[in-house]
Amino acid sequence: MLLGFKTELKVNNTQRVLLAKHAGVARHAWNWGLSLTKKILDNNQENPNNKLKFPSAIDLHKWLIALVKPECPWYYEVSKCAPQYALRHLKRAWDDCFKKVKKAPRFKKKGKSDSFTLDGSITVERNQIKVPRIGWLKTYERLPQGIKPKSVTISKRANKWFISFKLEITPRDNATPKNKAIAVDLGLLRFATLSTGEEVSSPRPYKQLEKKLAKLQWRNRRQVIGSSNWKKTQRKIAKLHYRISCIRSDFLHKFTTHLAQNHSRIVIEDLNISGLIKNGKLSKAIADSGFYEFRRQLTYKTELYGSKLIIAERFFASSKLCPKCGHKKDKLPLSVRVYQCENNNCDWIADRDYSASLNLLGLAEPEVMPVEMKTPKSIDEAGTNKQIMSNIV
Numbered sequence: 001m002l003l004g005f006k007t008e009l010k011v012n013n014t015q016r017v018l019l020a021k022h023a024g025v026a027r028h029a030w031n032w033g034l035s036l037t038k039k040i041l042d043n044n045q046e047n048p049n050n051k052l053k054f055p056s057a058i059d060l061h062k063w064l065i066a067l068v069k070p071e072c073p074w075y076y077e078v079s080k081c082a083p084q085y086a087l088r089h090l091k092r093a094w095d096d097c098f099k100k101v102k103k104a105p106r107f108k109k110k111g112k113s114d115s116f117t118l119d120g121s122i123t124v125e126r127n128q129i130k131v132p133r134i135g136w137l138k139t140y141e142r143l144p145q146g147i148k149p150k151s152v153t154i155s156k157r158a159n160k161w162f163i164s165f166k167l168e169i170t171p172r173d174n175a176t177p178k179n180k181a182i183a184v185d186l187g188l189l190r191f192a193t194l195s196t197g198e199e200v201s202s203p204r205p206y207k208q209l210e211k212k213l214a215k216l217q218w219r220n221r222r223q224v225i226g227s228s229n230w231k232k233t234q235r236k237i238a239k240l241h242y243r244i245s246c247i248r249s250d251f252l253h254k255f256t257t258h259l260a261q262n263h264s265r266i267v268i269e270d271l272n273i274s275g276l277i278k279n280g281k282l283s284k285a286i287a288d289s290g291f292y293e294f295r296r297q298l299t300y301k302t303e304l305y306g307s308k309l310i311i312a313e314r315f316f317a318s319s320k321l322c323p324k325c326g327h328k329k330d331k332l333p334l335s336v337r338v339y340q341c342e343n344n345n346c347d348w349i350a351d352r353d354y355s356a357s358l359n360l361l362g363l364a365e366p367e368v369m370p371v372e373m374k375t376p377k378s379i380d381e382a383g384t385n386k387q388i389m390s391n392i393v
């Protein structure tokens, strides 16, 4: 199985210049090759009796080395892969055009879809990747481990650089402990409630830092804009923002990796985020809580580890249904934290989010619904969270 992976690079100024040079050479080679091949096609149309052979990518590269490189010294500043792959991509573009799959290739303009491809010795570590000629490049997100991509493509979009590569994945054996489904109910009070009864809160330092951040922001608003104290507070705020984002990202990565590695099927809600955002009070909490990021990570990690992500339909009433008898409440305000079934023949009473997660679990496969229902849980945030965080790698 081949999985595509793309992530943003954290580049310094020297690297930015080097990446731009590579993209520039790739673009130059593409445009040169395109102009040459166009001339060949024009000639063949005008002189049907004296057709020229349409060049292969290797022909093009040979000609480039002989004709272009000596005149363009900047080619020597970058990896030879950059022009080579540009010509390969050009050849592929023409092939697609001849097969009438795509339109004819076009000339590239600077700053518009800048990209280049490199191959050779590529090393991947936790938060960085080493590529030929350029060296170590840092990433914001932790990279998949134990992999060796054959080639990488580096591209620029909206002033940001991205790296992408293909991973050859052997889906892991789902047989043993993995072969169980889990459902995750995302919430605002605690980050997630699992159908196993475990509760996952955002990391504790996160909350403390948030308080500190709010204090600094409050102070900053009262300082004279542009004064040295104001600047000092600004710097402190930026630093704190960064620390908070690191903690959150680390937490999300651990949590999503844990889920994807240990469960064959994972059910989550399709959060109606736009609906929730209309509720002004909730919008900040949602924006901060990383729901989008959670889903994005889970999407690629379930592919990576060979498990399956199931997303409940947007209007699935996960929190209004009784997981034991299926009774549906008309209403359950967010302030009500305990689900108590209204059906007289049913004694279900449990934490609201836990109940919702059991309903979600039912979507994984009806027969995995637990036969024996767990005893109602108290709404205690501290205890079980420790348990799961210590299970996480």
Ligand SMILES: [Zn+2]
Pocket (backbone or CB within 6 Å): 322, 323, 324, 325, 326, 327, 341, 342, 343, 346, 347, 348
């Ligand atoms: Zn019930």
